[in-house]
Amino acid sequence: MGFEMALKRRKKLTLIDKANVLESSRLWRETVQAMEKDYPDVSVEYELVDAAAMRLIQWPKAYDVMITENMFGDIITDEASVIAGSMGLMPSASLGEHTSLFEPIHGSYPQAKGKNIANPLAT
Known part of the structure; x- marks a missing residue:
């Protein structure tokens, strides 16, 4: 669904994970990488959640469609809501x-x- 949303927007997808520590995040990356070839028009970036949290504050417009698992998503959306007001x-x-x-x-x-x-x- 993230790829489909990216196609309708700025064609940019960012996977937020903690692949350097969590096996579940490595599975997320493998899954997105396998799907990436089916969406050649979508630019995909992979970002660790701690770096994404910092970058979201500094450059929120750098993101378009972000996908992540529930725990990281809960934190990132709360942070983004503060940016929005x-x-x-x-x-x-x-x-x-x-x-x-x-x-x-x-x-x-x-x-x-x-x-x-x-x-x-x-x-």
Whole structure:
């Protein structure tokens, strides 16, 4: 799905992982590398999560489509929401081939009630 999204955007895909330490991240890399040949128009970069977290703060426009596993994605999306201005106003999407789930990135956030800092529609 990441490759398909990249084709519709700036044709750039970044895999965020920790392949220098985690076997599961090495599997992610192998999988993306195997798929890469089927998408010659998409530029693919591989970046360690700690470097990506730093680079996202310094050069957020350097990224287009980012793919990663849940734990790293949770951290990176929270960081990106701060760059955008507020975690309370960001949408979240868990995309599947046939079914997707959309929600505010902050989840349940009763502390925001009446403060005009959260977006219950995630738009």
